Amino acid sequence: MDNQKRITIVNMKGGVGKTTLAVNMAFVLTKYHNKKVLLVDVDPQFNATQYLINQQDILKHFQNKKTIYDVLMPKKEEEINLSGKLSAKKDVIKLKDFIINVVNNESSRLDLLPSSLKLINFETTKRGVENHLKNFINSKCKEYDYIIFDCPPTLSILTLSAYLASTHYLIPIKPDYLSSLGLPLLERGLKEYEDTYEHSLIPIGVVFTMSLNTSSLPEEIESSINRSGSRKIFTNRISQTVNIARSIENNIETIKVFYNNGKFARYASEFKEVVNEMIKVL
Secondary structure (H helix, E strand, O other): OOOOOEEOOOOOOOOHHHHHHHHHHHHHHHHHHHOOOEEOOOOOOOOHHHHHHOOOHHHHHHHHOOOEEEEEEEEOOOOOOOOOOOOHHHOOOOOHOEEEEEOOOOOOOOEEEEEOOHHOOOOOOOOOOHHHHHHHHHHHHOOOOOOEEEEOOOHHHHHHHHHHHHHEEEEEEEEOOHHHHHHHHHHHHHHHHHHOOOOEEEEEEEOOOEEEEOOOOOHHHHHHHHOOOOOOOOOOOEEEEHHHHHHHOOHHHHHHHHHHHHHHHHHHHHHHHHHHHHHOOO
């Protein structure tokens, strides 16, 4: 798909609401923008997977189907070769064996490529492994309008794999001074990826999450971000509220309640506005 947007959501700091943003962005794009979306959980903690799928369905998938681990480390290397071309065994790899369908409407859908705890032990120096995810996305995921990668809070081979498979990146951060100080380090790491692999991503901007006040931003934080480089700061922000966490703690059905129940309208609208602003940037 020529206009496909592949967005890596990345931050080296944990606890910034990264997964919450990724899950809700994927849902909003599906429900309110009529898009076909694939959410790729690249984090060994597999929080995005747990947010969308109940435990019973997760275990069933683990027993019978494949996860992101099988994309990164296929049992047969010839199934995804390092050039990105499919081998003679191209029929072995089927998208349906990897994904879980979360939302399926007449002209839009949300699918999940789930993570696995096995990623905790995923360390390899084998040349070309970092391209496996990109090759899989290129060959099997052309039908999607958006592909969103939820990355771990490290610049590891997992984040590198998502980076190489992406076209854009988005940085969620908490509106505090220490978080803003980490931005240059993160972007320096992404620049090293760009220089080493000759693959550059388009920066979408910085989204403030877990904000106590969505109408204003402390001047020292905004100044710190502006001093460390030229980047877009989203005008819309995500509140810090227990209601958001509670509304997505189980599965997709509770996310639907979050968007359909009036008492959550204010918080749901924040995610909608962030997505609207992102679409304008793209």
